[in-house]
Amino acid sequence: MFEHTPQQADLRDAVAALGRRYGHEYFVAKAKSGEHTTELWAEAGKLGYLGVNVPEEYGGGGGGITELAIVVEELAAAGCPLLLLVVSPAIAGTVIAKHGTPAQRAAFLPGLAEGTLKVAFAITEPEAGSNAHRLTTTARRDGDDWLITGRKCFISGVDESSYVLVVARVSSGDRLQPALFLVPTPTPGLVASKLDMEIVSPENQWLLYLDDVRVPADAMIGGVEAGLPALFSGLNPERITVAAMAAGTARYALARASTYTATRQVWGRPIGAHQGVAHPLAHATVQVELARLMIAKAAALYDAGRDVEAGFAANMAKYAAADAAALAVDTAIQVHGGNGMTTEYGVATLLGAVRAGRIAPVSREMILNFVAQHVLDQPKSY
Structure with a gap:
């Protein structure tokens, strides 16, 4: 815990060097112009830093959250705190790697590791706040598909992401329990509205409205009981x-x-x-x-x-x-x-x-x- 392995030390040094080449001026310029840190993200992906926690069989580094935390910290220490590192590799990457089906892992993890795929995460709701037990976004069966309805707020990076990992509640016997769905961002019924924030960041915050958003059965991560x-x-x-x-x-x-x-x-x-x-x-x-x-x-x-x-x-x-x-x-x-x-x-x-x-x-x-x-x-x- 107090000493890095040689590989972790090399990773820290390499990511720090990458971050310094871009720096805080780059980060602020992108934020104030309404652009994203596309170049930094792409280079970090090409160098393997975005996929350090993804299993090697899917093109990742085979490390863990320790390695990903190093990447996140060193880019922030160079003045480039990238929020989507938390959302896409840390949350979505971990959830899919641990609980996704073989087909889901094969479809999503290589892109997450390369940085060519970004997945937003939608759990927070206007009325529920910190109480995840009071989520009102629900998913119901319609044949083989699911229909998702609800609202989400403070969702990061929706405009940059190909998918949103949506937390909804589904009926399981006599109770409602959470389930996670991978929803493509251009899906009909999914509407995003940008929130104006007093934060200097190239990553935007969004309100999401889901009105009977239809997704196939294989959009659910791991099944109802895995939620x-x-x-x-x-x-x-x-x-x-x-x-x-x-x-x-x-x-x-x-x-x-x-x-x-x-x-x-x-x-x-x-x-x-x-x-x-x-x-x-x-x-x-x-x-x-x-x-x-x-x-x-x-x-x-x-x-x-x-x-x-x-x-x-x-x-x-x-x-x-x-x-x-x-x-x-x-x-x-x-x-x-x-x-x-x-x-x-x-x-x-x-x-x-x-x-x-x-x-x-x-x-x-x-x-x-x-x-x-x-x-x-x-x-x-x-």
């Missing part, structure tokens, strides 16, 4: 890679800030010589490094198949990394003074994203509820 295990197999990788992205973003902000404070001269010496400037940066650095340890622990537990322990650690990693990233970016802006609010200095552009990281994909309050209930054995409070 709940399939869903949870994707949520821990989501939390781990979101945490890795937050930690990388924090590292980027602190690197920019420390360079600035070591060279910015006021009253004849660098401003970093003042403890009022240096100590907040040092404090933020400590918080980031602690979060990175929990990310490594969570990824190692997940890759070892210790799912219950991984769930505890993944939630804690997400909580710690989101708070550390918000602190790091805020501190980086503060030590830059007025320059911190300019686009040129490249830290205020991160503010919206790290603030959102304390809310999504699961809020810090719900994580505290989870830890209180499942780690501390407290009564359920909600």
Whole structure:
């Protein structure tokens, strides 16, 4: 956990080098022009970084979430936090690899590994919020097909994706339980409406409206009974890679800030010589490094198949990394003074994203509820 294998160390160095060749200016320019990071994504796919967690038989690297978290973190540390790395390889790739049929794995995993296929993930709903047990999107049988009806919100990257992995509820005996469906984005009845967000990101957020969207039987991942295990197999990788992205973003902000404070001269010496400037940066650095340890622990537990322990650690990693990233970016802006609010200095552009990281994909309050209930054995409070 504390030492990378030689292959993991090489991966980290190689991805960091790729990220530096593009950098934060590229990321911001793409976001502000309404474009996507197509070139970076394509090169990362060609080099095998997008498929590090995909089984080798489908063209991937045969690694795990540990390797994918390295990719996510290092691109973010270079100023390119790519949200679709969380959505497509981490969530969709893991769900399909673990619970897809042989035909689904053969159809989707090679494209996910190469980066030529992107799959969005749709679980959040306007009324359900964090309560996945209250999802109202339903799927019902119509002959051999399924008809899906409902609404989803805050769905990332729909405009870039060929498919959306939709979480719906299906009838199973006398109860409704979740099921996952791979829905092509141009399917009739599926309408996407862009959400205006105060976040500098090349990846857009969408409302989805599903009105009797017809999909064939083989669009369901693994069958009705596989729905709940399939869903949870994707949520821990989501939390781990979101945490890795937050930690990388924090590292980027602190690197920019420390360079600035070591060279910015006021009253004849660098401003970093003042403890009022240096100590907040040092404090933020400590918080980031602690979060990175929990990310490594969570990824190692997940890759070892210790799912219950991984769930505890993944939630804690997400909580710690989101708070550390918000602190790091805020501190980086503060030590830059007025320059911190300019686009040129490249830290205020991160503010919206790290603030959102304390809310999504699961809020810090719900994580505290989870830890209180499942780690501390407290009564359920909600």
